[in-house]
Amino acid sequence: xxxxxxxxxxxxxxxxxxxxxxxxxxxxxxxxxxxxxxxxxxxxxxxxxxxxxxxxxxxxxxxxxxxxxxxxxxxxxxxxxxxxxxxxxxxxxxxxxxxxxxxxxxxxxxxxxxxxxxxxxxxxxxxxxxxxxxxxxxxxxxxxxxxxxxxxxxxxxxxxxxxxxxxxxxxxxxxxxxxxxxxxxxxxxxxxxxxxxxxxxxxxxxxxxxxxxxxxxxxxxxxxxxxxxxxxxxxxxxxxxxxxxxxxxxxxxxxxxxxxxxxxxxxxxxxxxxxxxxxxxxxxxxxxxxxxxxxxxxxxxxxxxxxxxxxxxxxxxxxxxxxxxxxxxxxxxxxxxxxxxxxxxxxxxxxxxxxxxxxxxxxxxxxxxxxxxxxxxxxxxxxxxxxxxxxxxxxxxxxxxxxxxxxxxxxxxxxxxxxxxxxxxxxxxxxxxxxxxxxxxxxxxxxxxxxxxxx
Numbered sequence: 001x002x003x004x005x006x007x008x009x010x011x012x013x014x015x016x017x018x019x020x021x022x023x024x025x026x027x028x029x030x031x032x033x034x035x036x037x038x039x040x041x042x043x044x045x046x047x048x049x050x051x052x053x054x055x056x057x058x059x060x061x062x063x064x065x066x067x068x069x070x071x072x073x074x075x076x077x078x079x080x081x082x083x084x085x086x087x088x089x090x091x092x093x094x095x096x097x098x099x100x101x102x103x104x105x106x107x108x109x110x111x112x113x114x115x116x117x118x119x120x121x122x123x124x125x126x127x128x129x130x131x132x133x134x135x136x137x138x139x140x141x142x143x144x145x146x147x148x149x150x151x152x153x154x155x156x157x158x159x160x161x162x163x164x165x166x167x168x169x170x171x172x173x174x175x176x177x178x179x180x181x182x183x184x185x186x187x188x189x190x191x192x193x194x195x196x197x198x199x200x201x202x203x204x205x206x207x208x209x210x211x212x213x214x215x216x217x218x219x220x221x222x223x224x225x226x227x228x229x230x231x232x233x234x235x236x237x238x239x240x241x242x243x244x245x246x247x248x249x250x251x252x253x254x255x256x257x258x259x260x261x262x263x264x265x266x267x268x269x270x271x272x273x274x275x276x277x278x279x280x281x282x283x284x285x286x287x288x289x290x291x292x293x294x295x296x297x298x299x300x301x302x303x304x305x306x307x308x309x310x311x312x313x314x315x316x317x318x319x320x321x322x323x324x325x326x327x328x329x330x331x332x333x334x335x336x337x338x339x340x341x342x343x344x345x346x347x348x349x350x351x352x353x354x355x356x357x358x359x360x361x362x363x364x365x366x367x368x369x370x371x372x373x374x375x376x377x378x379x380x381x382x383x384x385x386x387x388x389x390x391x392x393x394x395x396x397x398x399x400x401x402x403x404x405x406x407x408x409x410x411x412x413x414x415x416x417x418x419x420x421x422x423x424x425x426x427x428x429x430x431x432x433x434x435x436x437x438x439x440x441x442x443x444x445x446x447x448x449x450x451x452x453x454x455x
Contacts, residue, residue, distance in 0.1 A: 005234060006372030009382070011067050013371045015041060017110065017390055021397070022070040024109025029074055029102045030054075035089035038073040042066050074102075096412055103408045110394030111337060117387035118333035124380055125323040128163035132220035132318070133185070140216020145197045150188035150220060157182055162322060164219055168212055173343050175199050176350065222318070226259045227309040228278075232376050235305020240289040242276065242306055249284065250277035259308045266291050270302030294373065305376070340391045348399070402427075402434030 019041050026039050035057055040046075042064030049062050064070075074091040075082055082090050091099065131153035136142035153161045156170035175181055181197040197215075212219075226248040231237040248256050251265050252275050265274065270293035277286055291302035310318060324332055367389065374385040400410040407430065415421050422430075 005376070006368045009371040009375040010368035013367075013382075013386055013389065014067050016386060017113070017393055018042075018067070018070045020113045020390070021106045021110050021393065022072050024105035024107075024112075025072040025102055027109075028105035029072065029091070032094070032098050032101060033089060034091050034094060034098070034102065035075040035086070036072060037075060038062065038071075040064055040073075041070045043069050043071075096415060100409060100412045103405050103412070104398075106405050107394040107397040110390045110397070111341065114337045114340070114387045114390040114394065115333045117383050117390065118336045119329045121380055121384050121387070122322075122324040122329035122332050122336075123326060125321060126380060127319050127321050128165060129219070130318060130320050131161050131164045131167040134218035134220040136218060137213070137216035141197065141199065141202075142216035145183075146195050147183075147185070147197075147217070148187060151185040151195075153183060153185050154192065155182075155184040162320065169339075169343070171197070171215070172211060173339070173346075175202075176346055178202050221260065222310075222314050223258055224308075224311065224314070226256055226262050228306050229309030230307055232305035232307075234376065235303075236289055236292045237304040237306040240276075240304075241287050242278070242289065242304070243280065245280070245309070246276075247279040248276065249279055251275070253277075266304055267301040272302075294369065337387070337391060340388065341395050344392055344395045348395075401437055402430035402432075403438060404434065407434055 022039065022041065026036055029036055036059050038060045040062040042062075044064050044066040046062045046064050049060065051058050051060050053059075073079075075086060075089055076091045077087075078092055087093050091102070094102075133142075133147055133149070133151040133153065135149045136147050153167045155161055156167065157174055159170050159174075161167050161170060171181065175197070178199045178201045181199065183195045183197050184192060185195055186192055199215075228237075228242060228244055228246045228248070230244045231242055248262060250256055251262065256262055256265075270291050273288050273290050275286055275288050277284060289304050291304050294301060294303050370385060371382070375382040397404050398406040398409070400406045402410075411422050411427060411430070
């Protein structure tokens with residue numbers, strides 16, 4: 001995907017997430033009787049401004065130039081003089097529980113948005129890849145644990161597995177601390193068996209890598225002809241002229257028979273032109289494609305944005321359609337949001353104690369890239385991406401770091417215990433520490449982005 005495409009969908013994603021976050025503060029403040037003066041999406045120079053008068057009070061609404069944040073300005077004695085008759089509407093004069101509710105509303109609304117987004121995904125129905133295992137990598141943990149070709153994973157522990165993504169997530173979640181995982185599979189003969197995945201003391205996030213490949217798992221894929229089933233809009237394949245139905249014959253003069261041969265060649269050729277010889281309408285034609293570059297499980301890989309044609313008789317074996325009703329999608333959305341929030345917290349803790357690599361932190365460049373890629377795949381995929389980021393934003397903002405919402409809630413907890421607000425000096429020191437922490441995290445995020453795209 002092009003830079004403009006990625007940037008557009010990054011702005012759309014960030015605008016939605018920030019707007020929902022700030023709307024949480026805004027809506028709860030108004031409902032609890034606090035006067036709101038300004039509601040801004042973005043920082044810096046205002047691009048568009050308008051006002052509304054609500055209950056006799058003027059509220060200014062702003063869309064600003066830098067779409068990396070936002071704020072809600074409320075009446076507050078700490079930020080200027082407040083007329084005596086307006087004191088009941090000032091934020092700082094409110095009871096502790098009111099102030100805490102307003103501050104907590106932002107991250108809570110992000111988590112609520114994630115539930116809504118997951119509900120939308122589940123309601124619309126999704127087609128996912130079954131958790132079918134290929135021949136494990138020789139001498140790997142998967143191989144020594146007894147996994148076999150054509151095993152279909154049914155459960156990890158007591159948790160049912162419906163897709164390859166489920167399997168990946170459950171292995172990460174339950175195996176984050178190492179140990180042994182009981183994995184239930186259905187073998188090639190349809191017999192249910194148990195496999196014991198012994199991770200030992202392995203730390204799954206000690207470096208940025210493809211966790212499943214590191215454990216020796218391969219996703220099963222049929223040995224069928226390399227025929228293009230379609231191309232993604234604005235991808236290198238589409239721009240070069242590859243089309244649905246093209247039968248691949250050669251790559252740079254080398255015969256090609258299987259799709260995995262194409263994938264391997266493309267992934268190792270980012271930015272390097274490849275001459276495709278394809279059969280189209282009974283004619284052999286030559287097309288030069290320059291693979292793009294993307295991050296795949298921690299490694300830079302080439303891609304062209306084409307997918308394989310799958311014969312109808314193999315579709316049911318490879319894929320499963322998951323559909324929920326209007327009401328059935330509700331508990332599924334809550335459960336997914338809860339699971340992702342727990343996993344996010346556990347990964348953060350692993351980073352703090354040094355058991356997970358800081359290279360797993362992504363910055364705005366990586367997020368923009370994924371925003372563009374998921375949007376290019378389809379609306380449902382993009383919505384799922386938004387849900388993941390919304391969970392992360394909600395959880396991160398609840399951390400007890402000064403400057404963040406969680407930092408303010410931490411101050412309120414101290415206030416509840418000691419019976420009086422923290423001193424201005426204590427709060428100022430905390431803000432200074434918070435700024436240093438956030439600046440450090442931003443530096444790491446940008447550094448990781450640079451490293452990913454410099455490789």
